[in-house]
Amino acid sequence: MLDILCNLLGAAFLLPLGMALGSFFEVVLDRLPRGESLLWPPSHCRTCGHRLTADELIPVISYLAQRGRCRACDTPIGRGVPIREALSGSALAAPWAATGCANPVAALITGIVLLVAIWIGYGVLRRRGSSTASNGN
Ligand SMILES: [Zn+2]
Numbered sequence: 001m002l003d004i005l006c007n008l009l010g011a012a013f014l015l016p017l018g019m020a021l022g023s024f025f026e027v028v029l030d031r032l033p034r035g036e037s038l039l040w041p042p043s044h045c046r047t048c049g050h051r052l053t054a055d056e057l058i059p060v061i062s063y064l065a066q067r068g069r070c071r072a073c074d075t076p077i078g079r080g081v082p083i084r085e086a087l088s089g090s091a092l093a094a095p096w097a098a099t100g101c102a103n104p105v106a107a108l109i110t111g112i113v114l115l116v117a118i119w120i121g122y123g124v125l126r127r128r129g130s131s132t133a134s135n136g137n
């Protein structure tokens with residue numbers, strides 16, 4: 001019983017951490033290929049330049065609260081963004097939810113490997129997609 005509680009508490013901590021990491025990787029994959037800084041300018045809408053406020057930066061929740069649109073210009077935000085954020089959180093939290101308190105190191109390593117694998121896989125797919133879209137560069 002205590003094990004289950006311990007696993008759930010750990011997972012409840014890792015889920016938002018994984019979602020925040022996913023949100024960061026989203027920025028990395030969006031900005032690095034364009035040669036932009038990861039730190040400046042702060043997160044903003046690509047269409048209207050609206051700078052995102054703290055409550056617009058909460059992974060998954062902000063997307064749902066804004067019904068998937070920019071608060072300033074109403075431009076739709078890709079559905080993939082909250083899905084990847086949720087997947088990232090789940091990837092980090094699921095191994096811990098299953099066995100974290102009995103095998104903390106294995107659970108953390110598995111979670112990190114899953115999280116990184118998701119983003120490497122997505123990065124490769126995205127790169128392929130963009131090189132096809134731009135007609136082989
Ligand atoms: Zn906007």
